[in-house]
Amino acid sequence: MAARGPFKTPPPSLPPHPAGAQGEAAEPPSSAADAPHGLGASRRSVIPAFEVMQITGEVERRRAEGRDIVSLCAGEPSARPAPGMLKPAGYTSPLGTAPLREAIAGHYANWYGVSIDPARVAVTTGSSGAFQLVFLAAFDPGDRVALASPGYPAYRNILRSLGVDVIEIPTGSETRYQPTPALLDAAVEAHGPLAGLIVASPANPTGSMLSRAELSALVEWCAEQRVRLISDEIYHGITYAEAGGPDARGVSAVELDPEAIAINSFSKYWGMTGWRLGWAVLPESLIAPMEALASNFALSPPAPAQELALGAFSEERYAERDAVVAGFARARALILDAEPALRWGESAPSDGAFYFYADLGPQLERFGDSLGYARALLDGADVAVVPGVDFDPMHGTRTVRLSYAAGEAAVEEALSRILRFQAPGG
Numbered sequence: 001m002a003a004r005g006p007f008k009t010p011p012p013s014l015p016p017h018p019a020g021a022q023g024e025a026a027e028p029p030s031s032a033a034d035a036p037h038g039l040g041a042s043r044r045s046v047i048p049a050f051e052v053m054q055i056t057g058e059v060e061r062r063r064a065e066g067r068d069i070v071s072l073c074a075g076e077p078s079a080r081p082a083p084g085m086l087k088p089a090g091y092t093s094p095l096g097t098a099p100l101r102e103a104i105a106g107h108y109a110n111w112y113g114v115s116i117d118p119a120r121v122a123v124t125t126g127s128s129g130a131f132q133l134v135f136l137a138a139f140d141p142g143d144r145v146a147l148a149s150p151g152y153p154a155y156r157n158i159l160r161s162l163g164v165d166v167i168e169i170p171t172g173s174e175t176r177y178q179p180t181p182a183l184l185d186a187a188v189e190a191h192g193p194l195a196g197l198i199v200a201s202p203a204n205p206t207g208s209m210l211s212r213a214e215l216s217a218l219v220e221w222c223a224e225q226r227v228r229l230i231s232d233e234i235y236h237g238i239t240y241a242e243a244g245g246p247d248a249r250g251v252s253a254v255e256l257d258p259e260a261i262a263i264n265s266f267s268k269y270w271g272m273t274g275w276r277l278g279w280a281v282l283p284e285s286l287i288a289p290m291e292a293l294a295s296n297f298a299l300s301p302p303a304p305a306q307e308l309a310l311g312a313f314s315e316e317r318y319a320e321r322d323a324v325v326a327g328f329a330r331a332r333a334l335i336l337d338a339e340p341a342l343r344w345g346e347s348a349p350s351d352g353a354f355y356f357y358a359d360l361g362p363q364l365e366r367f368g369d370s371l372g373y374a375r376a377l378l379d380g381a382d383v384a385v386v387p388g389v390d391f392d393p394m395h396g397t398r399t400v401r402l403s404y405a406a407g408e409a410a411v412e413e414a415l416s417r418i419l420r421f422q423a424p425g426g
């Protein structure tokens with residue numbers, strides 16, 4: 001394994017990138033043979049770390065040990081903005097501060113009963129930052145990565161921008177809008193071997209969740225097929241199963257397999273979207289590549305946000321956020337109660353997140369497609385809903401997504417406007 005940490009010489013010569021015509025399977029990296037499941041890091045992630053950031057991390061560690069380090073190292077002015085104007089904040093270690101990585105590891109012990117080495121936690125600029133770095137670390141151009149459709153569009157867009165071949169798996173009510181081993185077998189049959197699978201539970205836009213047994217089956221399939229599993233767990237905690245019940249907050253893929261990657265964020269459960277802070281829990285083999293990538297791409301995650309986020313894991317904060325989720329639950333109930341009156345088509349199981357995703361059914365006869373419906377609703381009733389086209393390139397012209405994160409009052413008002421708007425002559 002390449003030397004890690006500061007003051008180490010980066011790999012002297014970079015291995016060539018794969019010729020990588022789109023769709024052509026890249027050869028596995030040479031380190032793959034030694035790694036569990038045979039899954040090594042991508043060739044593109046074998047780049048020298050930004051040494052300054054490595055040293056900054058080391059300085060931080062030593063200062064935490066009480067040593068008086070004078071750093072002539074980082075390219076940042078030591079004179080900070082006047083206090084009161086901006087909070088003083090410098091770069092941190094590329095994968096985040098040690099206290100925050102420890103606090104996140106503690107969150108896994110608390111919620112999932114799983115012990116995670118804080119070194120496996122990479123703090124990132126939102127989960128969006130985690131996707132970029134994880135996809136870079138895990139996949140090479142031309143690799144095939146599968147994901148469910150409908151799904152969060154950034155997965156597919158980021159992957160495509162990186163030259164990864166995206167395999168969309170059409171899902172519907174038969175599999176509760178989630179991939180299954182049978183659907184994955186069919187995808188391999190149709191397209192060839194996969195390098196990765198992205199799952200989300202609860203998912204955006206459907207809200208659908210994977211049970212422990214369903215996620216386990218996918219984990220097993222991925223291990224057998226040597227497919228990297230990436231699990232977007234950003235909506236964990238925003239769930240509507242009986243509170244305190246088993247797996248009520250969601251099942252983390254890293255409970256089931258330390259080779260899986262879990263991605264999460266402070267944006268949703270904690271409502272800290274603008275602070276741009278998320279994280280990934282990595283397998284051992286990807287820690288060094290992620291550190292190299294993070295130190296070049298982002299230098300470090302935002303320092304003030306990391307400091308603030310340390311307060312996220314107290315019992316008081318969980319209780320406060322659970323009360324917010326209870327509000328989402330009431331807003332969700334309003335929509336589910338109104339469903340028959342809406343006279344739409346089939347809806348996805350809204351197990352978690354704050355989304356209701358449905359086929360417009362009979363409304364399509366009047367409005368043509370979901371874009372026409374959304375436009376007419378906005379024009380005619382001042383209600384904004386999202387047409388499904390972003391989430392599902394194939395069937396999204398039939399579907400819409402409602403976010404009930406707006407709260408009970410907004411949802412109640414929107415529903416009465418929608419019903420008035422849809423009424424004959426409305």
Ligand SMILES: Cc1ncc(COP(=O)(O)O)c(C=O)c1O
Pocket residue numbers: 125126127128129152200203204232234264265266267273277278
């Ligand atoms: C499923 C899913 N994953 C990830 C994100 C990105 O969130 P952030 O970058 O704020 O962590 C979102 C945002 O809407 C999302 O819906």
